[in-house]
Amino acid sequence: MASTATAISVSATSSPFKLSLSHFPKKNYNSSFLSLSKPSISHSLSSRKSIFTQNLSSKPSFSLIPKFSESEAPVIEPEAAPDPESTEIETGVEVETALTQIVEVEKEVPKREEIFAVVMIGSRQYIVFPGRFIYIQRLKGANVNDKIILNKVLLVGTKNSTYIGKPVVTNAAVHAVVEEQGLNPKVIVFKYKKKKNYRRKIGHRQPNTRIRITSITGYQDYPATTLET
Amino acid sequence: MNKDKIFKLAKGFRGRAKNCIRIARERVEKALQYSYRDRRTKKRDMRSLWIERINAGTRSHGVNYGNFMHGLMKENIQLNRKVLSELSMHEPYSFKALVDVSRNAFPGNKKVVLPPTKVGLSIVV
Numbered sequence: 001m002a003s004t005a006t007a008i009s010v011s012a013t014s015s016p017f018k019l020s021l022s023h024f025p026k027k028n029y030n031s032s033f034l035s036l037s038k039p040s041i042s043h044s045l046s047s048r049k050s051i052f053t054q055n056l057s058s059k060p061s062f063s064l065i066p067k068f069s070e071s072e073a074p075v076i077e078p079e080a081a082p083d084p085e086s087t088e089i090e091t092g093v094e095v096e097t098a099l100t101q102i103v104e105v106e107k108e109v110p111k112r113e114e115i116f117a118v119v120m121i122g123s124r125q126y127i128v129f130p131g132r133f134i135y136i137q138r139l140k141g142a143n144v145n146d147k148i149i150l151n152k153v154l155l156v157g158t159k160n161s162t163y164i165g166k167p168v169v170t171n172a173a174v175h176a177v178v179e180e181q182g183l184n185p186k187v188i189v190f191k192y193k194k195k196k197n198y199r200r201k202i203g204h205r206q207p208n209t210r211i212r213i214t215s216i217t218g219y220q221d222y223p224a225t226t227l228e229t
Numbered sequence: 230m231n232k233d234k235i236f237k238l239a240k241g242f243r244g245r246a247k248n249c250i251r252i253a254r255e256r257v258e259k260a261l262q263y264s265y266r267d268r269r270t271k272k273r274d275m276r277s278l279w280i281e282r283i284n285a286g287t288r289s290h291g292v293n294y295g296n297f298m299h300g301l302m303k304e305n306i307q308l309n310r311k312v313l314s315e316l317s318m319h320e321p322y323s324f325k326a327l328v329d330v331s332r333n334a335f336p337g338n339k340k341v342v343l344p345p346t347k348v349g350l351s352i353v354v
Contacts, residue, residue, distance in 0.1 A: 116320070118312050125312045154308055155316075155323070162323040164330060167307040187268075190261030199258075225326040 114159045117216045119174050120152040128174060128213050135184075138207035142178045148211060150174040156219040161226040163219050172219040176211040184208050279314040286317030290328045291343045300331025 117128050122137035142148065153172035156163040163169050183205040191200040232250055238260070239246060239253040246256040284294035292300075301308070306327070308316075317324045 118308060120307075125309050127312060127315055154306075154312075157320055157323045162326045164306060164326060166305045188261055188264070190258070190265055192258060192262050201261075225329070227322050 115216055116157050117153050117172070117174055117219075118155040119150045120154060121150060125154065128216075130213050130215050133179060133210050133212040135208045135210050137209070138181060139178070139209050142181070142209060144178055144180065146178045148176045148178060150176060153216075153219070156216060156222075161224040163222045163224045165222075169219050169222050171221065172217070174216050175214045177214060178209060179212050180210040182208055182210065276310060279310040282314040283310060283317055286314075286324055287328055288344065290325060292328055292332055292337070296335055296337045297328065297331045300333075300335035301327070303334040304330055306330070 112131055115130065119126055119128050124136075126134050126136070128134065139148075151168075151173060153169045153174055154165045154167060156165075156169055156172055163172070165172075184207075185205070187204050187206075189200075189202040189204055191202075192198065235250065235253050235257050236247070238257045241247070242253070242256055242260075246252045280294060283297070287294055287297045308327075313324075313327070316327070
């Protein structure tokens with residue numbers, strides 16, 4: 001019986017950076033790249049192994065077109081495979097295609113480009129990832145759901161190359177959407193001088209703006225430092 | 230009313246300072262004074278922490294902090310120490326690119342010694 005290839009290509013992304021979780025957005029799914037599809041892969045691998053111990057080989061191979069080769073197997077060997085085995089293979093292929101479709105749908109949802117930028121807003125610098133939000137100083141003229149373009153991009157990093165700005169990466173832009181204009185948590189300012197009967201207590205909430213980063217563009221033409229792998 | 234606010238601020242204090250109003254009031258006032266002072270010292274502490282981290286990151290590439298910052302200033306790269314420390318922790322390849330840029334701009338005045346390579350027990354055994 002021809003070896004059946006499994007549908008899963010374990011994406012060993014040797015990505016050059018790990019993500020810092022300082023800005024953790026409220027999302028339904030995990031926003032770190034590396035751990036994205038691994039839970040779904042391991043779950044489906046174990047479930048498939050339990051059902052199809054006869055038909056599947058133990059090692060997952062790295063091809064993405066298993067249904068093709070499996071459907072060809074009964075065609076290539078019509079004499080060697082008797083009828084009950086071929087029907088088993090076909091039903092195996094059908095259920096496998098259903099499972100592979102489920103796996104692929106799970107994988108398709110979180111597609112993020114692996115890129116980050118260092119942007120300067122309000123004389124402070126932030127490391128920014130698309131899809132996450134950050135809190136910045138209040139922007140006076142901005143309303144909710146306004147699109148914003150940030151021009152002072154000091155560094156852009158992609159999976160294999162870094163664009164270091166001197167001081168700015170020319171023509172690079174970070175696009176963002178204003179989500180909310182709120183206030184920081186309250187800080188109590190307490191002034192006290194001893195033996196002079198002087199006490200002042202003031203509460204203070206600094207206004208802020210929450211923006212969500214949508215994309216990073218315009219850095220491609222800049223000279224880059226590329227990682228040779 | 231004020232008493233409740235004092236006790237709310239006195240949560241986690243030691244001994245009678247969280248339960249008895251006379252003592253709690255003193256301790257809470259002291260705590261608020263400390264927080265006023267430390268909001269200013271926090272900025273200093275964080276900066277020295279970033280510098281330590283950048284130093285560690287650059288020394289593993291054979292450059293010390295002073296020469297690294299001098300090279301960056303020469304190249305007009307205006308990344309601040311907070312971002313540089315984050316890059317040295319989480320984006321090692323980008324940080325190495327920065328160290329190379331700085332080394333080209335300012336090779337340093339002394340011969341820099343790389344940290345000694347650590348050998349395992351297999352040498353002895």
